[in-house]
Amino acid sequence: MKDILKFLREARIGYLLFTSLIVLGVIFGAFEIIDQTLLKDIPPETMRWLYFSRGALAALLLMIWAAWTVYNYREYYEDQLQATKLRYSDIIEHSxxxxxxxxxxxxxxxxxxxxxxxxxxxxxxxxxxxxxxxxxxxxxxxxxxxxxxxxxxxxxxxxxxxxxxxxxxxxxxxxxxxxxxxxxxxxxxxxxxxxxxxLTDVKMREEQIQQSERLATVGHMAAGVAHEVGNPLTAISSLVQVCQRKTNDEFIQDQLKKVREHIQRINKIVRELVDFSRPSSMQTEHVQINEVIKSAVGLLKHDARCRDVNFKLNLADNLPSITCVPDQIHQVLVNLLLNAVDAMKETAKPKITIFTLKQQNNIKLTVADVGKGIREENQPRIFEPFFTTKDVGRGTGLGLSVSHGIINKMGGAIHAESEYGKGTTFIIKLPIKTEE
Ligand SMILES: Nc1ncnc2c1ncn2[C@@H]1O[C@H](COP(=O)(O)OP(=O)(O)OP(=O)(O)O)[C@@H](O)[C@H]1O
Ligand SMILES: [Mg+2]
CATH class of the missing domain: 3.30.450.20 (PAS domain)
Known part of the structure; x- marks a missing residue:
């Protein structure tokens, strides 16, 4: 009963009453006209029956009218309910x-x-x-x-x-x-x-931000130290040259040559460190990434270390250009390729696969090798400056941190996926800047 009353209330009982009164008015009015004009000479008994049947007919019509209205409203509300249900189930389904x-x-x-x-x-x-x-x-x-x-x-x-x-x-x-x-x-x-x-992505992004912040701090410190080391180093280098000129002793000449070689090595580290943290002042250009890849691979093919390496290029056609300093992106590629070559020293069939692909507003570039891979515990550390697993004198541990810095400055991202013993893939995303 409560439900029926509620339903009738919701079905606008006012509207029902109003329309019913109009229906009643029309019926009674029509009968009145018929009474007055057509049934003037009818006996009272017949008239009573006619009045009775008028009442009955009016009640019947009203019932039909009310039932019809209620039925229509019910259908209307059921449709609404169904539509709401569908809307919510769509939201849930596509969440x-x-x-x-x-x-x-x-x-x-x-x-x-x-x-x-x-x-x-x-x-x-x-x-x-x-x-x-x-x-x-x-x-x-x-x-x-x-x-x-x-x-x-x-x-x-x-x-x-x-x-x-x-x-x-x-x-x-x-x-x-x-x-x-x-x-x-x-x-x-x-x-x-x-x-x-x-939360996987959110956590990954948080870790990337933390890593970038850590790298930025280390970079600042390193740049300061590098600057301080640079000046005395130049002085030592000049003094060694002076000594070399002043002596004819073969042994001393030989030793001084070694000293110079070591100084050059330190110089290289210092230069890379400064590069790593210095805001880039070099001119940016529109660069076709596929061309840079071909040039970097071409360069390495002549290197003795890469003689047996099979380079496989899978480069997408018609890639839009990216805005960067060409030498820097070239340097990133050489760093990645040399790392891959180093990792495949003991691999029977060394192979490096390079992919490029347009992905929304980015160019995705991957460099994959089939080398020894990176141990899981080392994976979070490879972009840190001076992190290296190579022997002293073979690696400085700066290649990847410099590359990370370059890609970050371009507004891109770099990360590695590696399975120890199977190989490593570096994935780089470079933003495509549309012309303003
Ligand atoms: N493709 C790879 N396969 C396996 N390990 C890698 C690869 N790339 C990098 N690594 C690991 O990451 C470390 C850091 O690499 P990074 O290029 O920064 O320094 P490096 O190669 O050791 O020295 P540098 O590049 O300065 O001469 C490497 O020592 C190596 O352990
Ligand atoms: Mg390296």
Whole structure:
């Protein structure tokens, strides 16, 4: 009854009454005209029947009218309800976040597309399964679910809880979890809803920013030291030359030559350090990245270290140009290629593959080798100045930090993916600047 009254109220009872009065007015008016003009000589008994049937007919018409109006409104509201439902299910379905609902037993009852993409299970495979399936064993042992339950019971929800969940392949994903009860109209709990946001990218970006900041600090310090070292070094170099001119002793000549070689080595490090942190004052140009790659590879092909290396170029046609200092991007490529060559010293079939590709507003450039790879514990450190795993005298550990600095200044990004024992791929993204 309450529902019917509510429905009638919502179906605009005022409109119904108003239109009903008009209908009544029209019927009675019509009968009145017929009475006055056509039925003047009818006996009173017949007239009574006519009055009675007029009432009955009016009531019947009114009922039909009201039923018809109510029916129309009902249809209208049902359509509206359906449209709202569709809108919400569209939002849920197309959300990038994983939106999952559970019944009171913790079994999965719905699984949106975001969940499919984030965790790898198709909804047909996982609906009906327990939510424990996506919780790592370690967290089950640590009673994380009980902790979440307690929190939901206390506050009604849990929000932005950082945790891990498992993908279908068994990989752990860092996620941000928001969970709450789902209730019915009588306020009884009928299940729970979960929203999972993937934090992998966010964490990676945070780490990149931290790394850039760390590099910037080290760079500043290094530049200061390099500057201080540079001056006495020039003086030593001149003094050595003076000594060389003054002596004819072969042994001393020989030793002084070695001293000069070492000074040159220090000079190279100092120059690279200053380059690394100095704001670039060199002229930028529009550069075709494919040309730079061909030139860097061409240069290295003549190097004895690269004699056996198979260079494979997969360069996309019609790439837009990028704005940079040509020598700098050339230097980045030479650094990467030399590192790759060094890493493949013991590889039977050394091969370097270079890809270029346009990706939205970037050019993606990858340099992949099949060398010894980078140990996992070293991966976060390779862009640090002076980090090297090479023997003393063979590597200074500046190549990648200088390259990182150059790419960063261009507004791009560089990172490495490596599997120890299998090979390494450096991935560079360079922004395409459209002409203003
Ligand atoms: N393609 C690669 N494969 C395996 N390890 C690599 C590769 N590229 C870089 N590395 C690792 O990263 C370290 C740092 O590289 P980076 O180019 O900065 O310095 P370096 O090559 O050691 O010395 P430099 O380039 O200054 O002569 C290397 O010592 C090596 O351990
Ligand atoms: Mg190097």
């Amino acid at each position: 990038a976040e994983a939106i999952i609902s559970l019944d009171t037993e913790g079994r999965i009852t719905s699984w949106n597309r975001g969940a499919e993409q984030m965790l790898g299970w198709h909804r047909d495979e996982i609906i009906g399964e327990s939510i424990n399936l996506i919780v790592p064993d370690k967290l089950i042992e640590l009673e994380e679910l009980e902790h979440i339950d307690a929190e939901i019971q206390r506050r009604g929800y849990i929000q932005n809880f950082e945790t891990e969940r498992l993908t279908k392949k068994g990989e752990k994903k860092l996620v941000n979890l928001t969970e709450s009860y789902v209730r019915n109209k009588d306020n009884e709990t009928v299940g729970r809803s979960l929203i999972l946001r993937d």
